[in-house]
Each structure stands twice: as structure tokens, then as C-alpha cells.
Amino acid sequence: MKVELYSVGEVLVDMVFKGKSRGEPIVEAHFGGAPANLAIGVSRLGHRAGFIGAIGNDLLGEFLLRTLRINDVDTRLVRIKKARTTLAFVVVDERGERMFFFYRKPWGETADTMLTVEDVDFERINEAKIVHFSGFSTSYPPTSETVYAIAEYALKREIKVSYDPTFREDIWPSKNAAKEAFERSLKLSTIVSLSVDEMEAFYGTTDYRFVAGKILEKHSNVETVAIRLGAKGAYAKSRNGREAFKEAFKVKVVDTTGADDAWTAAFLVSHILEEMDLEYSVTFSNAVAAIVCTKFGATTAFPKRDEVEEFLRRTIK
Numbered sequence: 001m002k003v004e005l006y007s008v009g010e011v012l013v014d015m016v017f018k019g020k021s022r023g024e025p026i027v028e029a030h031f032g033g034a035p036a037n038l039a040i041g042v043s044r045l046g047h048r049a050g051f052i053g054a055i056g057n058d059l060l061g062e063f064l065l066r067t068l069r070i071n072d073v074d075t076r077l078v079r080i081k082k083a084r085t086t087l088a089f090v091v092v093d094e095r096g097e098r099m100f101f102f103y104r105k106p107w108g109e110t111a112d113t114m115l116t117v118e119d120v121d122f123e124r125i126n127e128a129k130i131v132h133f134s135g136f137s138t139s140y141p142p143t144s145e146t147v148y149a150i151a152e153y154a155l156k157r158e159i160k161v162s163y164d165p166t167f168r169e170d171i172w173p174s175k176n177a178a179k180e181a182f183e184r185s186l187k188l189s190t191i192v193s194l195s196v197d198e199m200e201a202f203y204g205t206t207d208y209r210f211v212a213g214k215i216l217e218k219h220s221n222v223e224t225v226a227i228r229l230g231a232k233g234a235y236a237k238s239r240n241g242r243e244a245f246k247e248a249f250k251v252k253v254v255d256t257t258g259a260d261d262a263w264t265a266a267f268l269v270s271h272i273l274e275e276m277d278l279e280y281s282v283t284f285s286n287a288v289a290a291i292v293c294t295k296f297g298a299t300t301a302f303p304k305r306d307e308v309e310e311f312l313r314r315t316i317k
Contacts (some may be wrong), residue, residue, distance in 0.1 A: 009137030041265030050074035058087035135165035258298025
């Protein structure tokens, strides 16, 4: 079975702080990394996904590789480096919102920044309909240049290229460096999916219609812009002028970790791989993200297709 989507970039372990027990912090290790999460999300929704990235030659790297395989993600382009696996420390507040800090460049060299162009079998990418990459992975070479090379390769072969900034200020040498990488990445993308926080960081506004229009106006290669608005819902606009805004589903939020990745996975599955119309794709993606918010962890909360369809039957009257 051919890989329909290759997701490129960081894969890491989320060390999630979940409050306290008898005065001591409760910490759980979870699979993480936005593009790796997305690959699992695509697989859970019934499509063949592959991951391109680097892990460490340690127990945490083995855990990440095993998790990808258990979730039927193709791992032939995962490379093992003589290094430690990257860690993200995630603090979840009482509203389910997250704060991040990282064991990774610039604080220490770990595996996800070590992927080289020579590590990639570019011929395998030809079978895909979509290549997705994260802005997180464009922060340091050699991985950054490898990611750009993969995106350029895909564009030249008319493979859809999806980009999510995944902006985490803690891992960038400066905000200007992040902005430069953001602009370079937009030039290599046909689908852009960003959060309201990223929109504000790069454009200084929360006016999602303005930002979507600005990206489409400036970058002729971009076909669709999708903006995740958290508890308010989501918005998408296509170059043909079609647009859709849908409010978020009301659920009891436990943990928002992975919700953005799940939303984008669902959008790529519904709108690109299954060619659903824009309005229903936003509704479908909102449903997937809502389900994730009701559970702890990123990939452990990702729903399968039947769970999403049941959720939609119950909530849409």
C-alpha cells in the first residue's frame, strides 16, 4: 500500500506535568512532535502515512519508533542517530492549556536536528500525494535544509506541500530567525495551517480573514490557508475565493496537547485526500480536535474514523 502522506520534521518525547499527588509532581512520558503526531492522526483516520525524521539511539528513541509502527506509520525513512532523543517538557494548567520548554538546540544537541539530505531516499516521496512539514524543524541545520530540500522536491513534482509553523519561541535563536524561516517556508507550501497564536506572533493581529488573505495575496503558490482559533473554532480560505468558518464543538477540555496536530491531520485527510468541500472539512477537523481535547496526551487521544463519525452524529442536529 502506497504512502499517501509523508510528514517531515521533529519526533520527540513529551514529559507532561499533570499536577501533584501527595505534594509530588505527576509526570508522564508521551509520544510527541507535531509532524509525527500528524502522521499518526492521518493513519488513525484510515489513510497511509509515513514519517521522515531522526531519533536517538536510546530507550526513548526505541519508544518513539515502536509507537509509530504500532500506529501503522511507515518508518522506512526514520533514521537513528548517535545522540539523545529530543525532550519537550509540557506543563498543563487547570484549563487544559499548555506551556512548553525543551531539551534540544539551543540548549543541547539532540537527534531531531541531525537529519541530513543524505539520509533521505527522495524516490520514495514520489508515491505520496502530500508532504507535510513543521516550522519547528526549520530552526537548525542540517535538519532545516533537509526539510526545505524535501519540500522543493515535492513541489517540482506537483505533490501538495503542507506547512504548519509549530512556533515555539524557546527553541529559536531569535524571533527574527523564526520570521525568516516562516517566510521561506510559505514560498514552498501549497497548504498553510497555523494557530491564532502563530498568526499573532508573525502578523501582530488576530484578524484571521486579513491574515489568510495576505498570505494568499503574497504567495501565489499557496492554494489554501487554514487558521485554528482554539475555543472559537477554525477558518479556512482557498485561492478560488471559497471560505468557511465553523465554531468549535463544546466539550469538557482536559488537555489540549495534540489538538492542533489532530486538526491539521483531519483537514489534510478530508479536504485533500478525500476531496471534501471546504466547509465540511473544517467541521470534520473541529470534531477531531474536540475529541482530542477530552483526553490526556497527544497521540493517545487521537480518534479513529468511527469515533469521529459517531461524535458528529451525536452533536450535529
